[in-house]
Amino acid sequence: MLVGYARVSTADQCAGLEAQERELRATGCTRLFTERVSSVAERNELAACLDFVRDGDTLVVMRLDRLARSTADLLAIIETLEGKGVALRILDFGGQAVDTKSPAGRLVVTMFGAVAQFERELAMVRQREGIAKAKSLGKYRGRAPTARRLAPQVHDLHATGVRACEIASRLQISRSSVYRILSDGQAA
Structure with missing residues (x-):
């Protein structure tokens, strides 16, 4: 069985969630788990999805960043899936699909997960630097309460x-x- 998981970070990203759902259904997913929640928050639908999948199933996601928040998180999810005999398929992985059923697929997913985490951390560093500069110039007010x-x-x-x-x-x-x-x- 193909089981899909789709996630967007905020409630106003409806179009992104709908696009993911459409792609997952077109791929043949018969069961979808969707949620509107930041990756750092409690992801109840992901937990339900991981509980639902069974031996022989394949969990399908559009992109890696829709599934995992870090390399460690990705590896933990893959370990959970492998322990249940479930494969992971990522539909948009640099323009091609990747599947963890093969050793090469697992290697690629792990490597790209590490690169994605590295990019996120660099973006956060740049953001903090930008905020510090804006504060020093008196232009930063922070998020509106x-x-x-x-x-x-x-x-x-x-x-x-x-x-x-x-x-x-x-x-x-x-x-x-x-x-x-x-x-x-x-x-x-």
């Missing part, structure tokens, strides 16, 4: 007797943000 923009709604809901947990759920912010806003007394 999204929860604080919801302070008026937090106060309105709290005034009507809605509990902090419910406020957090309704406004899709953390409970600690609700408490922080309430303790600051911001009604901005």
Whole structure:
């Protein structure tokens, strides 16, 4: 059985998720696991997918970065799959598909996983350098505090007797943000 896994990092990347799903179905995947979550967050659908696959199945993903967050993560996933007798197929691997059923495929996936992690780490270093330079020039303000923009709604809901947990759920912010806003007394 071909089992597909698709992931995008944010909820507003719907087109990317739909494209992955379309490709996976065209490849012949009969079961799809999809999620909208950052690779560093808890990936519940990936866990469910790894639990679902059985001996003889093949897990299919569009690209390596949709599956693993680091080389160590990739190797752990491959080890889990191999332990269950499941192969991994990556559809877009530098313009060609790669499959871990062969030793050469496993080597290529491992090498490219290491290169991908290296590139991510270099990008993070460049980003930190850019931020430091922008700060030194007084141009960096950081990410806008999204929860604080919801302070008026937090106060309105709290005034009507809605509990902090419910406020957090309704406004899709953390409970600690609700408490922080309430303790600051911001009604901005």
